[in-house]
Amino acid sequence: MMQTIGSDDMTQPVHIGLVGMGTVGTGVVRVLQNSADHIARQAGRPLIVEHVVVQDPKKPRSVELSDKRLSSDLRNITENPAISVVAVLLGGLEPARTISLELLRSGKDLVTANKALVAEHGPELFQAAREAGRSIAFEAAIGGGIPIVAAVSECLTGNRISSIRGILNGTSNFILTKMEQEGSNYQDVLRLAQSEGYAEADPTMDVDGTDATQKLAILAHLAFGQWVPWASIPRFGLETIDQELLRFADELGWRIRVVADASRGVETLSLRVGPALVRKGTPLAETQGAFNAVSVVGDAVGPLFFHGLGAGQMPTASAVVADIIGTVVGRSAITFQQVGNVENSENVDSNIHGGPSPIFLRLHVADTPGVLADLTGILGGEGISIDSVIQHPAKNGQSGVPLIIMTHCCPAEAVDRAMNALNKNPAVRSPICCLPVITE
């Protein structure tokens, strides 16, 4: 009963190129080989991996590819007119950028999973693609198998989006939820994550927020039409989170998650990546382990929530293959035309302070009379009003009494000024931990 594009087209395979055969590239070849019949139906015709360019063609691979399809010479793709779609599955900025530009100029449509590349060189690459009449599909760059790029750029097109918030880095969420569940400290859990393969040998980009920030910059382009330089987005890592913070948050009914947050005000776009308090029972708070999650609010659709495996070989390959199919059938070219073309996108200033929110403060203070009045007076002086306070007795050996303050919603600038003043106060015994509270 089902019509297909026609038996002539069905016998004409589409030839695919790949650049890079690391974890994701291997997964993509595996999916294309194992599900070849299924994919041929979805694409309307068979897909053939025509050529793969790698640094070292002699290296042993866990998928079968004949030698003649594997080389280190990009011209085997750029100069092969039969190849129309190329998946660029290299990490990092170079040579990924140069290769992508060469591929676009040689008339290839691109698919990529490289979030650093799109966040850093998106404006240049998108312009080059449009000039060449080609498309770039990058679902796999954010949230692994979660179809958040399609959701924002194809499914929510009738909405003005007011916020996108997500847990976009599985490694840091794995570490945080392990710390929460097992009471262990950051360094121990990081070593465990490395030994179990959840964290890279060099986990810096994951735990310092860089990876999530690059993904947020791309989402901000899709939802708000802005190319915000990702390095200008304030980002905070996991290293300040300790068991005392997790316990106090728990006592108050919250969890701590590394949240990438882009919220739009009337004329501002507030962006921030870092640990934040999210209320227990809400979807972000219940996101455990290496999962990713994204919450989007649109003016018509209301709140939407997506949850899935945000990284790993096969979830990422799922997104790459869907983009390859989308490119083959012509959907990607259509979507790419309008990506980031949202109302008033040019009038919105990005606000590197993050938006207004309640804040959660943890201070260690001298156990002397008048201290609480002094410190809360500083907050009051900035117009920051207090929602609740917890003070427990000091433990032996602690450099002060832990004091927890939750405030009502306040502007980020007022918080910055108050933090400066508080950190200079002689009663404050260690650097203050200040986390935004996400109340929705």
Added chain:
Amino acid sequence: MMQTIGSDDMTQPVHIGLVGMGTVGTGVVRVLQNSADHIARQAGRPLIVEHVVVQDPKKPRSVELSDKRLSSDLRNITENPAISVVAVLLGGLEPARTISLELLRSGKDLVTANKALVAEHGPELFQAAREAGRSIAFEAAIGGGIPIVAAVSECLTGNRISSIRGILNGTSNFILTKMEQEGSNYQDVLRLAQSEGYAEADPTMDVDGTDATQKLAILAHLAFGQWVPWASIPRFGLETIDQELLRFADELGWRIRVVADASRGVETLSLRVGPALVRKGTPLAETQGAFNAVSVVGDAVGPLFFHGLGAGQMPTASAVVADIIGTVVGRSAITFQQVGNVENSENVDSNIHGGPSPIFLRLHVADTPGVLADLTGILGGEGISIDSVIQHPAKNGQSGVPLIIMTHCCPAEAVDRAMNALNKNPAVRSPICCLPVITE
């Protein structure tokens, strides 16, 4: 920096037709009017509501439409060659079916939110559309604003899907979670839901599972390539759920949700809609109130979860408008070509028994020696092994002692046979409640 389709095209609006101006139709006009500039950017050109066909053009409307754009004559759309896309926003089967066929034959692409229409007449309408070279987009038919149709038919195309499970009816989920939170009984909560607008004056289709079953039948077509007659899918309503069941489930660490479940075995497709036990803390269990949720498992992507407002004027309008835009830019035509065209779709038999699962039984039994041995012996005779048993003392006036049995995973056919035998046993004092347990 952003290229658009070109200034010539940008000045050429696309003319839209609407049939039906109830809740959803009004929402669609509202979005198209309020977000006209935004939508013009996303569609590459302005969208104009050219004509709306309604039963009674004189009826007062909460959106402004000039009289000449409103009539009761479908020919004002079918005979207007300027109109290329029509949203059919009528409920029920007729005249929606006849009107849809006429629109397709007159060369219009369709967008619809009518799940009964697609579930019942999908094969006929899809064939008519393909014969006419037109497309049908129906994101709004399932899960309101949740982009589950796009996810399955565009974003997971590299995956063989093994299961789709969802809370697809907001009304019954609202009732169930109110009963859970407030300890009230079904009839009282239903009346509250009606007075608050969460339930229709006639809520039959919502609470008996019909609405969710129609949506499941459409999802089964997308994910498994089958057009299963929706009325053949076993469906169970809410009316058997009482406080005792909710309390026992809670005691064992579970919640009860109305789950629409399509799971694929090697050569079978198991389908069922009805109350089921889901473990507390899992995404389906934490879906509260009028929200919808869908969980999809694919062989590459693993588990994905979607959550959002599954009904209501604006969330549904969000999906309709996205489909109108998708049709205008050409995405819907591409996607519609391959919808339901999945591997081996013709070799899968749908299994009207539902799949194998553990089961949760609630019996009221005579408080006499040997009863537990008798009843568990019946289960053992069918090869059903028991995981746990709870028996609390009888309360005054109860017709028997409540007995709760959780089993290990067992085939649905064995459960059917055991239920027959148990219901005939003289020690059993009221009809047994038997719910599947979703363990993933």
